Amino acid sequence: MAATPQTLQHVEHGTGTPVLAVHGWGPDHRIVLGCLEPVFSARPGYRRLYPDLPGMGRTPAEVDSADGVLAALLGFVDAAIGEEPFLLVGESYGGYLARAVARARPGQVLGLAQICPVGPVARTERDVPPLQVLWSEPDGVDGPPNVVAAFADLAVVRSREALARFTEHVHPGLVAADQAALARIARSWSLSDDPDAADLPPFERPSLVLLGRQDSAVGYRDQLTLHTAWPRATLAVLDVAGHNLQLEQPAVFEALMVEWLDRVAGRRPR
Numbered sequence: 001m002a003a004t005p006q007t008l009q010h011v012e013h014g015t016g017t018p019v020l021a022v023h024g025w026g027p028d029h030r031i032v033l034g035c036l037e038p039v040f041s042a043r044p045g046y047r048r049l050y051p052d053l054p055g056m057g058r059t060p061a062e063v064d065s066a067d068g069v070l071a072a073l074l075g076f077v078d079a080a081i082g083e084e085p086f087l088l089v090g091e092s093y094g095g096y097l098a099r100a101v102a103r104a105r106p107g108q109v110l111g112l113a114q115i116c117p118v119g120p121v122a123r124t125e126r127d128v129p130p131l132q133v134l135w136s137e138p139d140g141v142d143g144p145p146n147v148v149a150a151f152a153d154l155a156v157v158r159s160r161e162a163l164a165r166f167t168e169h170v171h172p173g174l175v176a177a178d179q180a181a182l183a184r185i186a187r188s189w190s191l192s193d194d195p196d197a198a199d200l201p202p203f204e205r206p207s208l209v210l211l212g213r214q215d216s217a218v219g220y221r222d223q224l225t226l227h228t229a230w231p232r233a234t235l236a237v238l239d240v241a242g243h244n245l246q247l248e249q250p251a252v253f254e255a256l257m258v259e260w261l262d263r264v265a266g267r268r269p270r
Contacts (some may be wrong), residue, residue: 005075006068008051009058013037016045017110018081020101022073023050024092024116026182027173028057032091034169035115035246039257046087051076053094054181057173061181065188070100077105084108087264091115092218092243099195102203111264112230113208113257116215116243119222120196123189128219133158134240147171156214156242157249165247196229206263207233208256212241212248234260 011029019040021032029050040046054069055061063069077086088109090098095117102109119126136158141148143163151166152158207230211220220237227235236256238249246253262270 006054006059006062006072007079008053008072008076010049010051010076010080012050013048014040014044015047017047018084018086019046019048019089020077020081020086021048021050021089022091022094022098022101023053023056023173024094024118026056026177027170028052028176030057030169030173032089032094032115034165035250035253036089036257038250039254039261043258043261049076049080053097055178055185056182057176061178061185064184066097066185066191067188069185070097070104070191073097073101074104077101077108081108085110087111087113087261089113089115090117091246093118096191096195100191100193103193103195103200106201106203109203109205111206111208111260112203113210113260114226115210115253116212116218116245117209117223117226118218120194120225121222126219127221128216129214131216131242132156132214134214135159143167150174154217154243155248156212157240157247159248162244162247165250166244170244170247196226200229202228203230204232206260208260209233209235210245210253210256211235211237212243212245213237213239214241215243215245217243232263234263 023031029052033050052059054063088098095114102112141163227233241249
């Protein structure tokens with residue numbers, strides 16, 4: 001008998017069509033909640049579900065591999081959504097997991113959006129550019145030194161606004177993460193069943209892939225091949241944007257997310 005998947009702690013907002021938002025490696029649900037809630041604030045009719053993955057946020061780690069993380073996420077889908085159709089958003093490592101969820105539940109997933117997703121290559125083989133800072137406040141940014149240092153690790157745009165968003169939505173999750181548990185899971189970081197395998201059928205529902213041209217964490221070149229498996233995908237590579245492009249280019253991010261929601265809903269192009 002298969003083990004019962006681990007329960008994921010989560011927060012929920014709104015009612016209507018479910019939207020499952022999966023955060024990346026290290027932070028917690030706040031990184032996706034912070035960028036998605038402004039999109040949905042003017043768009044009623046969606047039930048947004050923001051789980052914390054094992055070892056992150058308020059969810060302890062009862063698993064020791066990516067397969068265990070995915071099993072917990074699919075268990076969450078079964079418990080919180082059931083057989084209802086839903087939308088799927090994945091950020092960074094959450095994008096990789098989201099592709100696996102879409103493969104496991106192809107009849108349920110109405111559309112998939114990926115934000116700076118981990119690409120379809122081994123972790124050690126990423127084509128990643130060096131960090132490049134393209135805009136900084138003339139007099140620098142102020143804040144607790146540990147927060148500013150964590151922000152600067154990936155920031156292409158070092159503005160007060162981006163730092164404020166990082167401080168509220170990203171850094172608390174980084175602090176809350178169980179680093180020992182993440183190190184244990186990282187030893188089996190790739191899924192046994194590759195969601196990007198060439199022999200899998202294409203996912204033919206509206207999709208969005210957002211990439212930062214200056215993303216020094218996962219890069220952008222490896223992900224350019226995703227459009228072949230996602231024929232309804234808009235693929236956008238944003239200049240002056242790194243791994244936290246939603247913090248650095250919020251207006252463009254929100255516009256493209258709204259356009260994706262329109263496509264999923266079958267609305268006439270604006």
